[in-house]
Amino acid sequence: MKRIAVLASGRGSNFQAVIDAITVGKIPATCEALITDNPGAYAIERARKAGIPARVIDYRSFPTREAYERSLLAAMQEVDADLYVLAGYMRILGMDLVRAFAGKMVNIHPALLPSFTGLHAQRQAILHGVKVAGCTVHFVDENLDCGPIILQYCVPVLDDDDEDTLADRILEREHECYPEAIRLFCEDRLDVIGRRVRILP
Numbered sequence: 001m002k003r004i005a006v007l008a009s010g011r012g013s014n015f016q017a018v019i020d021a022i023t024v025g026k027i028p029a030t031c032e033a034l035i036t037d038n039p040g041a042y043a044i045e046r047a048r049k050a051g052i053p054a055r056v057i058d059y060r061s062f063p064t065r066e067a068y069e070r071s072l073l074a075a076m077q078e079v080d081a082d083l084y085v086l087a088g089y090m091r092i093l094g095m096d097l098v099r100a101f102a103g104k105m106v107n108i109h110p111a112l113l114p115s116f117t118g119l120h121a122q123r124q125a126i127l128h129g130v131k132v133a134g135c136t137v138h139f140v141d142e143n144l145d146c147g148p149i150i151l152q153y154c155v156p157v158l159d160d161d162d163e164d165t166l167a168d169r170i171l172e173r174e175h176e177c178y179p180e181a182i183r184l185f186c187e188d189r190l191d192v193i194g195r196r197v198r199i200l201p
Contacts, residue, residue, distance in 0.1 A: 002029040002186040005081040007089040008036055012043025013171065014087040014108060014178050019050045021179035029186045033079045035072070037091055059091065069094045076101065083185055086140065087178070098142050103192065105140040106185070108178045110170045112136060112152055117145035122167040125157060133157050133166060135174045137181035139192065148197045150190060153177040 004027075008015050015034065021027045034047040037059040047054040055075050062068035073096065076084060086107040098105070111121035113136040116128070125133040134154040141147035153173040157166060184190050184199060191198040 002082040008043040009090040017175035123163040
């Protein structure tokens with residue numbers, strides 16, 4: 001059984017999808033901790049209900065980003081997870097953190113990378129006029145939304161979509177895609193060769 005930890009900043013709906021998948025045995029892992037930078041995050045309540053320890057490292061209580069990241073690094077090392085799952089974690093991680101957990105940290109992004117990186121990906125998709133959007137689970141590396149891609153799920157863009165309706169439909173697919181990618185990691189079925197991730201039988 002792998003040990004995972006989740007980093008989240010907000011409502012934690014992807015966190016809940018992971019909890020549910022673990023509960024029903026889809027993901028062969030235990031969730032050892034939630035780590036959040038936001039003391040008001042609803043993800044904390046989700047952790048409480050699931051009996052998962054929650055660690056709040058309030059970004060606003062640190063004098064510098066570097067001080068915050070030192071505390072975050074210490075907390076992550078203390079958990080000593082096999083995989084760190086970014087689930088709506090709204091901070092860009094520094095190089096030291098990324099390198100410390102290379103190959104052990106994943107993120108989900110509401111676009112078909114490498115298109116529409118950064119914030120408001122759904123708005124970018126609408127403004128660009130694409131016919132297909134979706135979500136991407138990828139390993140975290142030193143560049144924003146740029147690590148090796150594990151899985152991508154597609155969502156059609158409808159003629160009457162706006163940013164919010166598209167975001168809602170992408171989120172539904174995120175709740176399927178993220179647990180599946182985590183399951184593959186926990187089953188040791190991801191073979192990373194450069195930028196390519198091969199899914200083993």
